[in-house]
Amino acid sequence: MARNMKCDLCPRKCFAERTEDYGKGFCGLNDKIKVARIAAHMWEEPPISAENGSGAVFFSGCTLRCIYCQNYEISEKKKGKYISPKTLAEEIKKLEASGVHNINLVSPTPYVNLIKQALDIYKPSIPIVYNSSGYERVSTIEALKGYIDIYLPDFKYSSDELAYEYSGAKDYVVTAKKAIRAMINQAGDNEYDNNGVMKKGVIIRHLVLPNHTKNSMGVLDIIKENFPDKPVSLMGQYVPVYKAAGHKKLGRKITTREYKKVTDYMIRLEIDGFTQELSSADEDFIPDWNY
Numbered sequence: 001m002a003r004n005m006k007c008d009l010c011p012r013k014c015f016a017e018r019t020e021d022y023g024k025g026f027c028g029l030n031d032k033i034k035v036a037r038i039a040a041h042m043w044e045e046p047p048i049s050a051e052n053g054s055g056a057v058f059f060s061g062c063t064l065r066c067i068y069c070q071n072y073e074i075s076e077k078k079k080g081k082y083i084s085p086k087t088l089a090e091e092i093k094k095l096e097a098s099g100v101h102n103i104n105l106v107s108p109t110p111y112v113n114l115i116k117q118a119l120d121i122y123k124p125s126i127p128i129v130y131n132s133s134g135y136e137r138v139s140t141i142e143a144l145k146g147y148i149d150i151y152l153p154d155f156k157y158s159s160d161e162l163a164y165e166y167s168g169a170k171d172y173v174v175t176a177k178k179a180i181r182a183m184i185n186q187a188g189d190n191e192y193d194n195n196g197v198m199k200k201g202v203i204i205r206h207l208v209l210p211n212h213t214k215n216s217m218g219v220l221d222i223i224k225e226n227f228p229d230k231p232v233s234l235m236g237q238y239v240p241v242y243k244a245a246g247h248k249k250l251g252r253k254i255t256t257r258e259y260k261k262v263t264d265y266m267i268r269l270e271i272d273g274f275t276q277e278l279s280s281a282d283e284d285f286i287p288d289w290n291y
């Protein structure tokens with residue numbers, strides 16, 4: 001996106017004007033990089049965080065509107081600080097020098113052009129991870145060829161009704177499916193080093209929501225049918241925050257029984273991947289947004 005161009009980076013396709021001063025699209029973001037946190041992150045999947053952590057860059061804003069967003073302070077309230085592509089390049093260099101295993105771009109979609117500018121200034125020798133909601137345009141993913149090594153997309157819903165109700169995206173299922181296919185086409189087979197640290201490929205994530213095991217099992221069915229050789233990270237760390245606090249279905253953590261039901265189903269489908277201790281379901285695990 002050139003300066004002042006109409007933005008169509010994500011499936012919202014707002015064609016909204018985004019300048020350095022304002023953004024008139026669904027995400028409301030202007031055309032400057034805004035970050036909430038840049039730090040080593042220890043709580044990603046074992047091949048991503050491994051021993052030294054993942055060098056996470058948390059971007060402000062989002063193209064979805066999840067009413068339960070675990071990072072709502074940055075996605076909805078847009079906490080953060082503006083930095084230039086040059087500063088982002090310097091921060092990436094510093095993260096790399098700290099010994100992290102990769103650079104992990106979290107919620108990067110509205111910033112992809114500016115991120116590419118940063119990576120043109122400095123491309124680290126460790127893998128670049130694109131960590132997103134899965135709600136992506138194929139054209140945007142294709143334009144990232146040569147910049148990204150690992151994709152970590154969510155697959156949140158197996159029902160568009162639910163996707164609309166909870167995230168305001170009525171075309172989520174088919175959109176995420178096409179986007180993940182494009183990510184797999186680009187990243188190819190998963191590769192790991194001798195210590196099991198990921199070098200390239202795709203891991204698909206799914207956050208289990210309370211009272212919605214059927215949704216989760218539907219997501220696993222879609223993954224099994226479409227991406228059978230990709231590992232799935234089944235996340236159980238949901239906590240009811242933001243608009244989910246007090247919500248009749250989403251207003252509690254998931255139970256051990258719910259999580260077991262979904263993990264058992266994943267095993268039955270013979271899907272490889274990662275599960276979590278439910279003790280990670282605590283607001284203490286939500287980082288400080290203090291960049």
Ligand code: SF4
Nearest residue numbers: 007010014025026027
């Ligand atoms: S990134 Fe923002 S402005 Fe661009 S299409 Fe998506 S929601 Fe609209």
